[in-house]
Amino acid sequence: MAFVISGIFRSFYYSSTEEEVTYCFLSENSFITAYSSFITQTKTTESIQALTDIELYSISKNQLSKLEESSTNWLRLFKLFAEQEYINLEKRIFLLQKESAEKRYKELLNTHPDYLQSIPLSHLASYLGITQRHLSRIRRSVHN
Structure with missing residues (x-):
């Protein structure tokens, strides 16, 4: 530990x-x-x-x-x-069970914005339970 x-x-x-x-x-x-x-x-x-x-x-x-x-x-x-x-x-x-992928991304954005700068997208997508391609689409829609 x-x-x-x-x-x-x-x-x-x-x-x-x-x-x-x-x-x-x-x-x-x-x-x-x-x-x-x-x-x-x-x-x-x-x-x-x-x-x-x-x-x-x-x-x-x-x-x-x-x-x-x-x-x-x-x-x-x-x-x-x-x-x-x-x-x-x-x-x-x-x-994971209740919220949409976009909601999960926004929650991560609100609680740990530093993660989005420091962690590879492939790891973020896996954590969110989505593909990297889907994550890219969500990021575009949220940040536009």
Whole structure:
């Protein structure tokens, strides 16, 4: 697990057709990990890639356990992290299942305009669940 001081990461996996599917982006002031793998200490199918220069602090599962044993404040912090992860996952699922591609793009534009300057369009399109061509059409219509 790591805390991102600066930079942008993406988490992705390979589909059954061996295409990269971007699952999420993370940037400064975020915790980053293959969460279920970190908890269970098992192999993951998720990959994490730095998309920009990065600075982070990392901690092992063993170090984390020692911190949790040392103070309830650490337990509270990690509980907040887990809660935020759940909320983010729920928002992501609702956006993908409920909203149009244009609405998903506008949401990304409102919440992380810096991503649109720093992240390749292919990764953005994958994250939004659309083709790069469709993303280009949406960008043209939104920015005109």
